[in-house]
Every structure is written in structure tokens, then in C-alpha cells.
């Protein structure tokens with residue numbers, strides 16, 4: 001077979017096109033190779049289907065001596081070692097002028113008797129009949145695929161729908177290619193995850209109130225192209241999404257998708273997780289553990305800030321989000337539970353924030369008629385009025401990066417890692433994640449779980465163990481009388497584990513994700529990971545107005561890093577507890593003085609005016625004794641994660657002008 005293909009490669013162009021039926025080999029085995037010449041925009045291309053790659057390369061014109069100057073021979077499967085085939089630079093083996101497309105990025109393949117027919121999103125009856133015909137007639141083959149644009153550092157995460165229409169006079173060859181491409185698409189693990197039946201919720205109220213328009217104009221046509229059977233529900237009121245997800249039969253759907261802002265995403269996540277809690281007969285107020293919902297979630301941005309979608313894809317571009325739903329690849333997203341001392345309140349997908357952002361959420365609802373501008377207006381008001389909020393936080397710190405013998409955490413000066421596509425930290429957490437959450441387990445269960453996880457860790461590498469360090473039991477806190485200092489950091493069990501932090505804060509944020517958005521492309525928590533089972537607790541101390549401005553400037557744009565500000569502390573943890581300082585102090589006095597002493601009275605009015613609200617995914621919570629716990633990769637979401645910018649390599653002067661850009665710009669799982 002190798003010899004046969006090599007012969008084909010070195011033949012002259014005319015001979016090669018007239019012997020198009022010399023397809024190298026066709027079988028259902030994806031390691032086989034198809035190699036033919038096709039016309040693409042009236043120019044001749046040699047097209048190779050090799051494993052999971054479709055490669056096309058321009059054939060050069062006849063030279064004046066009458067011979068064809070063929071580009072460098074494409075390497076064949078047998079010429080590559082097994083190592084090379086799995087090596088990250090495997091694509092470079094196809095030659096600098098080649099365009100390489102991975103099967104995972106192909107959305108659909110159609111053929112037709114004319115170009116227009118092959119572009120039809122759905123197969124016509126004639127095409128269906130032609131499939132079964134003995135004699136094929138279609139000469140056009142259209143491949144619809146997704147491509148990531150890598151234009152600049154600030155714009156390297158947008159995906160676009162592209163298409164290639166190949167022409168071949170021999171309809172047998174076209175049919176053979178279509179069949180092979182369909183077979184490889186069907187057999188690829190990624191396309192096996194693709195959605196067929198989708199439940200879509202459209203929030204017509206969020207952002208600029210353009211959710212319905214966004215769906216009809218940009219999303220529905222893409223779903224039709226990919227053959228997705230989408231059932232669309234436009235919401236009539238707040239919390240309707242959650243109610244439908246809790247009460248309706250969802251067995252006929254492969255996934256749930258929402259078109260809206262962060263509040264709508266949160267409704268979907270809350271609906272799915274509470275549904276699962278009910279299905280399993282767990283106590284909704286104090287579930288023993290938080291179960292994983294079975295349906296994955298797609299998110300189309302149509303809100304005001306869309307931080308969840310931006311953190312997932314590195315952009316809030318609508319088409320990019322829709323393309324990720326079509327492609328079907330999913331990653332586990334951490335979700336945090338928010339509970340008070342007696343009950344589970346809700347789940348949070350992006351940020352739980354007290355102080356400045358809490359005030360903005362509470363005030364901005366009154367100005368919803370302003371659209372996204374309401375955040376600017378109430379943001380300024382909340383900023384000027386912020387006098388700091390006293391609070392006490394308790395947490396168990398996790399290392400920012402896994403400790404290795406070469407770089408113990410204490411001496412590591414490198415900045416923490418950023419979560420990108422194929423993130424190592426998240427994939428390690430995924431493989432090790434505990435199925436059970438310890439949210440409301442009693443102490444005995446918790447200790448048993450700790451022992452089990454510690455035993456499990458003994459078999460892990462040092463870096464893996466550091467990533468999933470066992471959680472100490474949440475013992476009742478006992479303070480010494482010297483712990484009154486407003487900024488003290490105390491340890492309870494051991495100096496490097498339990499921490500109590502007290503002070504007056506401009507803002508307190510528990511960030512589950514980076515919380516990036518178009519105005520703040522790195523987000524408030526630049527180093528948060530999408531699925532490592534940790535959250536970043538960001539504490540901004542109340543200092544001066546100027547420092548508050550510095551903080552806001554550092555979160556906007558790409559220049560600053562809040563970690564460099566002396567009044568900002570960032571802790572990585574799995575869980576933290578918050579209460580107002582007055583509540584903490586009264587408990588402490590109670591504990592010191594004993595139960596027969598009178599409890600120090602809070603001045604209700606004064607405390608009330610000194611308290612802020614919580615902003616949980618844009619919704620307002622007023623509880624003042626809260627625990628936020630991260631649940632590792634609780635929900636599957638259609639995403640690959642943002643990409644870091646890498647400059648495309650320069651192609652030679654004779655770069656072909658094809659509908660697709662260079663292979664460097666075509667996403668391939670082998671490349672990252």
C-alpha cells in the first residue's frame with residue numbers, strides 16, 4: 001500500500017487526476033489512508049485523509065519543461081514512528097505548505113451535484129436517495145469545520161465556522177471520501193460525545209434584552225447545520241429555568257443549553273444539581289454529599305458581563321460558544337456550594353463576593369432599565385460609599401501549585417499557573433477527584449473519608465498528593481484572648497493549615513473561576529482554574545480611596561496583577577467560612593466568659609449599617625454567616641478552555657490562498 005501511494009505522489013498532475021479512482025485504500029479502519037487530487041476554488045490540491053487528520057496541499061503549476069513540480073512528499077503513516085505520531089509536533093511532518101484539519105473540528109460533511117447542493121445544511125431527499133444509488137452523481141464535497149483564529153494576544157480564542165468545497169469529476173471518489181469522513185467522524189471519541197437532542201433556554205431579559213435575537217440569528221443556524229434537534233424555551237420569569245429543570249422529564253435530551261448571562265447559567269446549574277439531589281433522595285437542605293448531574297451544559301452568552309462564558313472560552317463571542325456546543329468536547333467545571341449554618345442555600349459558578357461587588361449587585365437591580373450601564377452607575381456609587389466591612393474568615397490553605405522536590409512551594413517564586421486548554425492541574429484533579437463532598441458529613445464520616453483519601457494519596461506522586469491534600473475536620477473554633485487583633489492570622493490545628501483572618505475589607509471574593517470578561521480580560525482571579533477543586537479567596541483590605549482605585553485598575557486591562565498590591569491577599573482553598581466580626585467577637589466572649597456571663601450585645605442598627613450583601617453569580621444574598629465550598633468538576637460543560645497566544649509560524653512565499661489559514665491556526669488536540 002505504501003508503495004502504491006508513493007507512486008501516486010510522484011506521478012504528474014494530469015495522470016494523478018485522471019486516475020482519481022486510485023484511492024489508496026478504503027476500509028473502516030481509521031489508520032488507513034485516502035489520497036486523491038481535488039479542485040478547490042478551481043485550483044488543484046492533493047488531499048490526504050490520514051488517521052484523524054485531513055491534509056490538503058496545493059499542487060503547483062506545470063513548469064516550462066512540461067513536468068510538474070510537486071511539493072515535498074507527504075509523509076505516510078508507515079514512514080512515521082509511533083513516537084512521532086503522538087509527538088506534539090506531529091503536524092509539522094506534513095510539510096510547511098500543508099493545511100491540516102483534525103477530525104474533532106469537523107462539524108459535518110455533505111456532498112451534492114452542485115456546490116450549492118453540497119452547502120445545504122440538511123440532506124435533501126434526492127441526496128438521501130443518491131446515497132443508496134448504485135451509481136453516484138455528486139461531484140462536490142463540502143466539509144464544514146470549526147477553526148480557532150489566532151490573530152493576536154487579545155484575540156486568539158475566537159472560533160469561526162469555515163467550509164471547504166472540494167470538486168472531483170469522479171463521483172465514485174467523492175462518495176468514497178464522504179463515506180470515509182462520516183465513518184471516521186462517527187468512530188472518533190470526541191464526536192461520540194456530540195449532542196443530538198438539546199434543550200435550550202433563552203433568557204430574553206438579560207443584558208441588552210437580545211437573547212432571543214442572538215439565538216435566532218447566530219445559534220439556531222449552527223445547530224441546524226450540525227443536525228442538532230433543539231427544543232427552545234423562552235423564559236417568562238425569573239427562576240423558571242430552575243423550576244423546569246426540577247420538575248420536567250429530561251430523559252429525551254442529551255444536554256441543556258442556556259442563552260443568557262451568568263444569572264441564567266447559575267439557574268441551570270442550580271436546577272440540575274438540585275434535581276440530582278432529589279433524584280437520589282438526599283436531604284435538600286443538608287445533603288450528605290453533592291452529586292454530579294448527568295446532563296452536560298452549553299452556555300451561549302447574552303447577558304451583561306458573561307464572566308462564566310469568558311472564563312471558559314477566553315472570549316464572550318456568541319459563535320465561539322455555539323461552536324463548542326456543536327463540537328461536543330466537554331470539561332468538568334468546579335461548582336461551589338454556598339450554605340449558612342443550617343442549610344444549603346445555592347450553588348455558585350463564578351464568584352461569591354461581599355463588600356464592593358455585593359453592594360454593586362444589590363444596588364444595580366434597581367437600575368436594570370439602564371441595561372449593562374447600570375453596573376457602571378451603581379459601581380461608582382458603591383465605590384464612593386464603601387467604608388470597609390469588618391469580617392472574620394476561616395480557611396484551610398491549599399498550595400497554589402503542586403509541591404515538587406525541585407521546587408518546594410515555600411521557595412517557588414514563579415507565578416502560579418494559568419488554566420488553559422489541556423490544563424495539567426485540572427486533569428490531575430479530574431483523575432483524582434473524590435466523588436463525595438464533605439459538605440454536611442458529620443465528623444466521624446469526615447475522618448473516615450480523610451483516612452481513605454490519605455491512603456489513596458500514598459500511591460500518588462508528590463505533585464498529585466500536594467494538589468489533593470486531605471481536608472482537616474472542621475473543628476469548633478476556640479480562641480485565646482490574645483486573638484483580638486483586627487488583622488491577626490491565627491492557626492488552630494497546625495500553623496500551616498487552619499487560618500483565621502480578621503479585618504476591615506473593601507471587598508471579599510470567593511472566586512470559583514477567573515471571572516474574566518471583556519472589560520477585565522484576566523479577571524479578578526487570574527490564576528483560578530476551571531476544574532482543580534479549589535477556589536481563590538481574595539481579600540482586599542480597606543485602606544485608602546487611592547488604593548481602591550489601584551485595585552480596580554489592576555483588575556481591568558492586561559497590565560496589572562492584584563497579587564502585587566500590598567493590601568490584597570489571595571488564598572487558595574477548598575472551603576472558607578465567613579462571618580461578621582461582631583458575630584465572631586460575641587461568640588469569642590461567650591466562650592471565654594462561660595455560659596453564665598451575659599453575652600455581649602450587638603448594636604443591631606450599627607451592625608446593620610456596617611454590613612454588606614453577597615453577590616452570588618449576580619444574585620443577592622443577605623446571609624452573614626456563610627460557607628463556600630468547592631466541588632471538583634461537578635458539572636460537565638462544553639468547552640476546551642482558553643488558549644494562550646502563540647505566534648503563527650511564517651509560511652513560505654508561495655503560500656497557497658486557500659479558504660483555511662495555515663495549519664498552525666487550525667486547532668488540533670495533538671498541538672496543545
Ligand SMILES: Nc1ncnc2c1ncn2[C@@H]1O[C@H](COP(=O)(O)OP(=O)(O)OP(=O)(O)O)[C@@H](O)[C@H]1O
Nearest residue numbers: 206207235236237238260261262263303304305306
Ligand atoms: N423573562 C424573564 N423576565 C424577568 N427575569 C428573567 C426572565 N428570564 C430570566 N430572568 C432572570 O433574569 C436574571 C438576569 O439574567 P442574566 O443573569 O442572564 O442577565 P444579566 O444579569 O444581564 O447578565 P450577567 O449576569 O452576565 O451580568 C436571572 O437571574 C433570571 O432569573
